[in-house]
Structure formats: C-alpha cells, structure tokens
Amino acid sequence: MTPIVLDGGGNMTKYYVTRNAQLNGDHEVHHEFCAWLPLAQHLQYLGFFADCASAVREARKHFSQSNGCAFCASECHTR
Numbered sequence: 204m205t206p207i208v209l210d211g212g213g214n215m216t217k218y219y220v221t222r223n224a225q226l227n228g229d230h231e232v233h234h235e236f237c238a239w240l241p242l243a244q245h246l247q248y249l250g251f252f253a254d255c256a257s258a259v260r261e262a263r264k265h266f267s268q269s270n271g272c273a274f275c276a277s278e279c280h281t282r
C-alpha cells in the first residue's frame with residue numbers, strides 16, 4: 204500500500220463530490236487522483252482546495268450529508 208500524501212503546503216487540488224449517496228446517505232468527497240473516483244457523470248465538481256476540510260465544507264452546500272472519502276480524504280472521513 205502506498206500512502207496518499209496530501210500536501211498541506213499550499214498546493215491546490217481539484218475535488219469532487221459524488222452525486223449519488225452511499226447506502227448510509229453520505230456523499231463522498233474525492234480528490235482528482237483518488238483510485239476510487241467514480242465516473243465523471245456521477246461527480247459534482249467542487250473546485251480547487253488546499254485541503255479536504257475546505258472541500259467537504261463546499262460539498263455540504265450541494266449535499267448536506269457530505270463526508271471525506273475514506274481512501275483519499277481519510278483525515279476528513281467521519282462515520
């Protein structure tokens with residue numbers, strides 16, 4: 204397993220949120236390099252963010268129950 208290193212040093216990353224909720228109702232927030240990124244047609248583009256917390260905050264404007272992806276945004280993933 205290669206750990207995903209999210210650069211907190213000001214590099215901006217594109218983030219997306221899934222249009223379709225998980226079974227638990229969560230809309231997952233992914234960055235553009237996530238291995239589990241769904242097909243583009245299932246994604247709502249959020250924009251460039253420095254960290255997943257900002258991306259999840261934006262995602263909640265679209266879907267109130269948004270959560271960081273457990274794989275690519277684990278520090279923003281709650282359950």
Ligand SMILES: [Zn+2]
Pocket residue numbers: 232233234237238239240272273274275276
């Ligand atoms: Zn992800």
